[in-house]
Amino acid sequence: MKEWIIEKALFISAIISIFTTIAILTVLLLEAIGFFSEISIWEFFTGTVWTPLFEPPRYGILPLVWGTILVTLIALIVAIPFGLGSAIYLSEYAPEKLRKTVKPILEILAGIPTVVYGYFALTIITPLLQNIFPDMIIFNALSAGLVMGIMIIPMVSSLSEDAMIAVPQSFRRGAYALGARKFEVILKVVIPSALSGIIASFILAISRAIGETMIVSIAAGSTPNLTLNPLESIQTMTGYITQISLGDASYGSLEYTTIFSVGLTLFLMVLVVNLIGHYISKRYWKRY
Amino acid sequence: MLKTNKTKKPSRLRKINDNILYILCLIGIIIAFLSLFALLAGAFRDGLPWLSFDLLTNFPSRFPEEAGLKAALFGSLWVIGLTALISFPIGIASALYLEEYAPANWFTSFIQLNIANLAGVPSIVYGILGLALFVRAVSLGRSVLSGALTMTLLILPVIIIASREAIRSIPKAHREGAYALGASQWQVTQKVVLSEAIPGILTGTILALSRAIGETAPMIAIAALVYVRFIPTSPLDRFTVLPIQIYNWMGLPQSEFRGLAAAGIMVLLAVLLAMNSIAIYIRNRYQKRAK
Numbered sequence: 001m002k003e004w005i006i007e008k009a010l011f012i013s014a015i016i017s018i019f020t021t022i023a024i025l026t027v028l029l030l031e032a033i034g035f036f037s038e039i040s041i042w043e044f045f046t047g048t049v050w051t052p053l054f055e056p057p058r059y060g061i062l063p064l065v066w067g068t069i070l071v072t073l074i075a076l077i078v079a080i081p082f083g084l085g086s087a088i089y090l091s092e093y094a095p096e097k098l099r100k101t102v103k104p105i106l107e108i109l110a111g112i113p114t115v116v117y118g119y120f121a122l123t124i125i126t127p128l129l130q131n132i133f134p135d136m137i138i139f140n141a142l143s144a145g146l147v148m149g150i151m152i153i154p155m156v157s158s159l160s161e162d163a164m165i166a167v168p169q170s171f172r173r174g175a176y177a178l179g180a181r182k183f184e185v186i187l188k189v190v191i192p193s194a195l196s197g198i199i200a201s202f203i204l205a206i207s208r209a210i211g212e213t214m215i216v217s218i219a220a221g222s223t224p225n226l227t228l229n230p231l232e233s234i235q236t237m238t239g240y241i242t243q244i245s246l247g248d249a250s251y252g253s254l255e256y257t258t259i260f261s262v263g264l265t266l267f268l269m270v271l272v273v274n275l276i277g278h279y280i281s282k283r284y285w286k287r288y
Numbered sequence: 289m290l291k292t293n294k295t296k297k298p299s300r301l302r303k304i305n306d307n308i309l310y311i312l313c314l315i316g317i318i319i320a321f322l323s324l325f326a327l328l329a330g331a332f333r334d335g336l337p338w339l340s341f342d343l344l345t346n347f348p349s350r351f352p353e354e355a356g357l358k359a360a361l362f363g364s365l366w367v368i369g370l371t372a373l374i375s376f377p378i379g380i381a382s383a384l385y386l387e388e389y390a391p392a393n394w395f396t397s398f399i400q401l402n403i404a405n406l407a408g409v410p411s412i413v414y415g416i417l418g419l420a421l422f423v424r425a426v427s428l429g430r431s432v433l434s435g436a437l438t439m440t441l442l443i444l445p446v447i448i449i450a451s452r453e454a455i456r457s458i459p460k461a462h463r464e465g466a467y468a469l470g471a472s473q474w475q476v477t478q479k480v481v482l483s484e485a486i487p488g489i490l491t492g493t494i495l496a497l498s499r500a501i502g503e504t505a506p507m508i509a510i511a512a513l514v515y516v517r518f519i520p521t522s523p524l525d526r527f528t529v530l531p532i533q534i535y536n537w538m539g540l541p542q543s544e545f546r547g548l549a550a551a552g553i554m555v556l557l558a559v560l561l562a563m564n565s566i567a568i569y570i571r572n573r574y575q576k577r578a579k
Contacts, residue, residue, distance in 0.1 A: 016444070017399060020406055027420040113503070113504065116331065153324075211412065211413075238505070
C-alpha cells in the first residue's frame, strides 16, 4: 500500500513538467486570442509599424521580429568563428592540462548573469564603438549583438569541443598515416566527423540569442525599427515584453495582452529552432 | 577522405597552412577570454569605489550616497530560499520516477522530450507565464511566492536533468544487492539510490539555484519595477531582487548610479561564486569518499 502511494507521488511530480508546457501554451493562447479578437492576425504578422503605445496605435510585429533577427545575426557572426576557433584549439592543439583548466572556467563564464553583460555593452562596448562611428547613438543593435555574441562564445566552444573530443583518435591517426598535416586532419577529418554536434551547438546559440532579454533591453534601445543599419536603435520581441512588464500594465488592457501575442510569436520561433536542432542531432548523430 | 591532388601541394605551402590554422584558433581563444575578462574588469573598476558596508545595509534611495541593496539582497534570499524548498523535492521526485520507476513506454519518452524542450524555453516566457498564472489567475499578486513559483518552473528542468545523471551513475549492482536482501523498491530507492546520489543531486540543484539568482527578465515580469523600502516578512509581500536593482540603477541618468550598478554586480557575482564553491566542495568531498 505504502509503495503504491509513493510511486503515485513520484509520478505526479514527474508530470508537473507536462502541466508546465500546457500552462505555457494555454496562457499564451488565451491571452493572445483576447488580443486577436481586436487586432487581425493579418495585420499583426504583416504590419510593418509597431506603435502600441502611441496614437494611433499600430500592431505590426515585423519590426520586433526583425530586431530579434538582426541582433541574432550579429551575435552569430561573433560567436561562431570565435567559439569554433576556441573549440578547435582546446580539442586539437591545447595540452591536456590547459584544456582541463580552461574548460571549467568557460563553464563558469557561461553562468554569468546576462544583466552583467548588459552593463558591459552599455558602459564599455558602446563608448568604444562611438569612437569608431561618431554619429552612433547610445542605444544600438550593434553593441547589443556584439556582446550577445561574446556571451554565447563559451556555450558554442564548450559544446563543439565535446563533439570534437568524441571523434576517435584512430580517425586522426589514419589520416596522419596517409601523410596528412595537422590542419588537414582537423579540417577534413575531425570537423566533418563532429559536424552534427557542431551544428547543434550553433542552433542552440541561435535559440539562446532569440530568447536573450537583458542585453537587448539594456543596450539596444526601445525603438521598433525595420532597418538594416545596425548602428540604429531597435527593439526585439524580448525587449518589448520587458519594457511593458516594467510599467504596471493594467490587467486586461490591450497593452497587457500584447506581451502575450509577442510572447507567443517568440515561443513559436524558439520552438521551431529547437526542433530543427533536435532533428539535426538525431538525424546525423553518429556514435563512434 | 583526403583527395590525392591536395596532398600533392608543395609541402612548404602546407606547412604555412598548418601554422595559419593554429594561429587563427589561438587568436580566437585569446580574444574570447580577453573580452570575457574585460567585462569583469570593467565592472570591478567602476564598482570598487562604491563598494561599502552601507551598500548592503541601506535601502534604495534617490541619493546615490545613501542608496543600498538591502531590500534587493533580502528579496533575492527570500525568492531563492522558497524556490529551493519547492523545487528540490519535486526535482528529486521527478528524477527518481524517471530513472527508477517509469516504464519504458511512449508516455515516459514524452515526459523526457517535454523536459528537454522546457529547458530551451526563453526565461522571459516563464516570466509572462508566472504573471498570468500566479500573479493574476491564482491571485498571489506580485509577491515573493509568485516569484519563487515562477523560478521553480524555470529551473525544474535543469534540476531534473542533473539529478537523473547523478542517479544513473549508480551501479546496478548496488540496487541488486539490496533487492537480494529482500528490500522493497522504495527501500532500495530511498536507502541505496537516493543516499548515494544525493551529493550529485545537491550539486546540480545549487548550480540551478545560482542560475536563478542571476535571472532578471522573468523577475521583472513578476515583480515589476518598484521602489521597495522594506524587507519582505511573509511570502505574500512585494519584493525586488538584486538583478532588478542593478538594472534599475543602470537606467538612471546620474552617472553615480552606474557605479552603484557595478558595485551591485560585484555583490551578485560574489553570491554566485560562493554558491558555485559550495557546489564544487560537495562534489569533491563526495568524490573523495567514493575512492
